[in-house]
Amino acid sequence: xxxxxxxxxxxxxxxxxxxxxxxxxxxxxxxxxxxxxxxxxxxxxxxxxxxxxxxxxxxxxxxxxxxxxxxxxxxxxxxxxxxxxxxxxxxxxxxxxxxxxxxxxxxxxxxxxxxxxxxxxxxxxxxxxxxxxxxxxxxxxxxxxxxxxxxxxxxxxxxxxxxxxxxxxxxxxxxxxxxxxxxxxxxxxxxxxxxxxxxxxxxxxxxxxxxxxxxxxxxxxxxxxxxxxxxxxxxxxxxxxxxxxxxxxxxxxxxxxxxxxxxxxxxxxxxxxxxxxxxxxxxxx
Amino acid sequence: xxxxxxxxxxxxxxxxxxxxxxxxxxxxxxxxxxxxxxxxxxxxxxxxxxxxxxxxxxxxxxxxxxxxxxxxxxxxxxxxxxxxxxxxxxxxxxxxxxxxxxxxxxxxxxxxxxxxxxxxxxxxxxxxxxxxxxxxxxxxxxxxxxxxxxxxxxxxxxxxxxxxxxxxxxxxxxxxxxxxxxxxxxxxxxxxxxxxxxxxxxxxxxxxxxxxxxxxxxxxxxxxxxxxxxxxxxxxxxxxxxxxxxxxxxxxxxxxxxxxxxxxxxxxxxxxxxxxxxxxxxxxx
Amino acid sequence: xxxxxxxxxxxxxxxxxxxxxxxxxxxxxxxxxxxxxxxxxxxxxxxxxxxxxxxxxxxxxxxxxxxxxxxxxxxxxxxxxxxxxxxxxxxxxxxxxxxxxxxxxxxxxxxxxxxxxxx
Amino acid sequence: xxxxxxxxxxxxxxxxxxxxxxxxxxxxxxxxxxxxxxxxxxxxxxxxxxxxxxxxxxxxxxxxxxxxxxxxxxxxxxxxxxxxxxxxxxxxxxxxxxxxxxxxxxxxxxxxxxxxxxx
Ligand SMILES: [Fe+3]
Ligand SMILES: [Fe+3]
Numbered sequence: 001x002x003x004x005x006x007x008x009x010x011x012x013x014x015x016x017x018x019x020x021x022x023x024x025x026x027x028x029x030x031x032x033x034x035x036x037x038x039x040x041x042x043x044x045x046x047x048x049x050x051x052x053x054x055x056x057x058x059x060x061x062x063x064x065x066x067x068x069x070x071x072x073x074x075x076x077x078x079x080x081x082x083x084x085x086x087x088x089x090x091x092x093x094x095x096x097x098x099x100x101x102x103x104x105x106x107x108x109x110x111x112x113x114x115x116x117x118x119x120x121x122x123x124x125x126x127x128x129x130x131x132x133x134x135x136x137x138x139x140x141x142x143x144x145x146x147x148x149x150x151x152x153x154x155x156x157x158x159x160x161x162x163x164x165x166x167x168x169x170x171x172x173x174x175x176x177x178x179x180x181x182x183x184x185x186x187x188x189x190x191x192x193x194x195x196x197x198x199x200x201x202x203x204x205x206x207x208x209x210x211x212x213x214x215x216x217x218x219x220x221x222x223x224x225x226x227x228x229x230x231x232x233x234x235x236x237x238x239x240x241x242x243x244x245x246x247x248x249x250x251x252x253x254x255x256x257x258x259x260x261x262x263x264x265x266x267x268x269x270x271x272x273x274x275x276x277x278x279x280x281x282x283x284x285x
Numbered sequence: 286x287x288x289x290x291x292x293x294x295x296x297x298x299x300x301x302x303x304x305x306x307x308x309x310x311x312x313x314x315x316x317x318x319x320x321x322x323x324x325x326x327x328x329x330x331x332x333x334x335x336x337x338x339x340x341x342x343x344x345x346x347x348x349x350x351x352x353x354x355x356x357x358x359x360x361x362x363x364x365x366x367x368x369x370x371x372x373x374x375x376x377x378x379x380x381x382x383x384x385x386x387x388x389x390x391x392x393x394x395x396x397x398x399x400x401x402x403x404x405x406x407x408x409x410x411x412x413x414x415x416x417x418x419x420x421x422x423x424x425x426x427x428x429x430x431x432x433x434x435x436x437x438x439x440x441x442x443x444x445x446x447x448x449x450x451x452x453x454x455x456x457x458x459x460x461x462x463x464x465x466x467x468x469x470x471x472x473x474x475x476x477x478x479x480x481x482x483x484x485x486x487x488x489x490x491x492x493x494x495x496x497x498x499x500x501x502x503x504x505x506x507x508x509x510x511x512x513x514x515x516x517x518x519x520x521x522x523x524x525x526x527x528x529x530x531x532x533x534x535x536x537x538x539x540x541x542x543x544x545x546x547x548x549x550x551x552x553x554x555x556x557x558x559x560x561x562x563x564x565x566x567x568x569x570x
Numbered sequence: 571x572x573x574x575x576x577x578x579x580x581x582x583x584x585x586x587x588x589x590x591x592x593x594x595x596x597x598x599x600x601x602x603x604x605x606x607x608x609x610x611x612x613x614x615x616x617x618x619x620x621x622x623x624x625x626x627x628x629x630x631x632x633x634x635x636x637x638x639x640x641x642x643x644x645x646x647x648x649x650x651x652x653x654x655x656x657x658x659x660x661x662x663x664x665x666x667x668x669x670x671x672x673x674x675x676x677x678x679x680x681x682x683x684x685x686x687x688x689x
Numbered sequence: 690x691x692x693x694x695x696x697x698x699x700x701x702x703x704x705x706x707x708x709x710x711x712x713x714x715x716x717x718x719x720x721x722x723x724x725x726x727x728x729x730x731x732x733x734x735x736x737x738x739x740x741x742x743x744x745x746x747x748x749x750x751x752x753x754x755x756x757x758x759x760x761x762x763x764x765x766x767x768x769x770x771x772x773x774x775x776x777x778x779x780x781x782x783x784x785x786x787x788x789x790x791x792x793x794x795x796x797x798x799x800x801x802x803x804x805x806x807x808x
Contacts, residue, residue, distance in 0.1 A: 485808045488804065
């Protein structure tokens, strides 16, 4: 029996990582964002799990453009930080947990999720920025081993929001049946509203984002019913990556306790959001 | 509306291709196998579809060992014949149909199948041998465009037989909703009983194979209920690839007409089987 | 074949099957730029590099002229196109300006003011 | 962690997660042999080639000595191992003989007689 102790939803905008790497977090354009993170960081530093699972997407750095898995899982001992074209971020490589990876794979395949396995994988900002949001100063190593779960959010047709939520639920069951870890943290990354290309570039939808931040805690089913088209319309062509939050949420219990929520516009071209949930809550029916 | 007009199940043993490529099909060890194929080949030559879908697995030739998709679909214009380590087979490259590939992908993802797309792919004997079984003398080109659907049958945990059958049914629905082709053929490949490694190498299970040949027509549900363990026990560690026949079968109607069945031991280390079904049969309830 | 058609939303690119097919060679070129050696080769002879990756004439022109809008129209994905922009030292906010007909500074200012909420 | 455990069936290899992890470098080496240039490099200096792919000492010995059984035990997948056999001009039926303690001819004869139906 392993327990998911917390779930963290966070944007993974590359410039958040760049601001940290360049010591710019005190500057006026960045300070409000990082101040918003602080309570979550403090709480997370007190609640380090044995292992974490991080749901993210690759941005054409770790995986060739001719291969696009709908869902994939890493099963490596170690994930190297990718060179995205300007050198590797000066953050630690990621230690994996292949034993748990194979356990999850086995259980998820048995439940009818058709995952692709990566036995080697470089992880890009979609992965390392959320780790930095969680742990700004990792030193030589991140707080615990981390397993990547990759979702296709770039190439239409993405998995539906409903399918992501179902994957999360199956993930929760698979974690619960694992004997090798006591405590597990799970991160869902991406979003919030943003659009990078086209004449609608720069699009931000605060109302939608606030609704999403509220519903991810209290009414994830409602978010799971959003169509691709609706997500692109409401959250922008890149905002659709919010479907990854639903994988995280699906792995948590029906009732969770909100530890901290933060929202800030902009991180570069994106609305940045963070929501942290404590999963150790007595469930009522 | 596109119609699946036939389904062909066939082994894909490399030596069947090699026997053809080297003009050995008249030799005593090979003649019975190829005589068994003839009625199916004659019928197929009279029933060329607009496009075909071929369910197969790669044998460490087209895809890196560090990436293992449970299910994948090709979306290329052209699939090159792979060099498996002894030069390319002297058979034509495969012309694809990306328009249909993307249609299938979209529909299957919407139905909750988490396929990986390959936009470039070399196809190995798992693909070209079934094409040769269908069409011994293709000349410059195979009879029609062909789309690969790839299944992980080599790496445990394979998708369950039930999941393969469900994928086939969803594939049938996706084909039916396509406007761009009139007629479609579908091939399920692999098997029958065989085991390549371990002290049980050379294992053949005739009773199981004959049951499978009968049930694939009349009671595919029964085959879909077989567990991985049962398949490996009964059909050998490589015989589990028979799950790919269920993808083909799922795409056909409940009632089909058997055109021809053939069974021969051995093709190299494998029990070779063939079953051809006409799908243009009035369905009764 | 309706199910393949892209989401029709004005001013929005959806990187769907047909688009990715059209842009495949160009996106592969962009992705190659994550490799330092290949970046050097690209910069040494950009048109030879485009030919090596099999870009169409239009795509080659778009790349050589840094016509960012044309790259998108010819099947580029923004995540791949961005790799060329980075090589040129340009930011996503610069590109945002190009796509919306603003200067980079105006685009940045619009984002700092809360983003473009009315589009 | 029971769900990860391999199917326990005597005389049968199941290429599961732990096995594929153990054999990863060796299987990558075998797969590289589909490339003619790399085949030549391998044959020119087999132990250097093993080192380049990060094989363990045991795996290197198994490869150098063509200890097919050991390759399987050390995480090789039969489909990958077979690429080395092909390079040596050996058939799957030769390997079948090795794994079952028969000569190649006896193994072939057993297959022609209908296969091994009693194992
Ligand atoms: Fe992203
Ligand atoms: Fe096979």
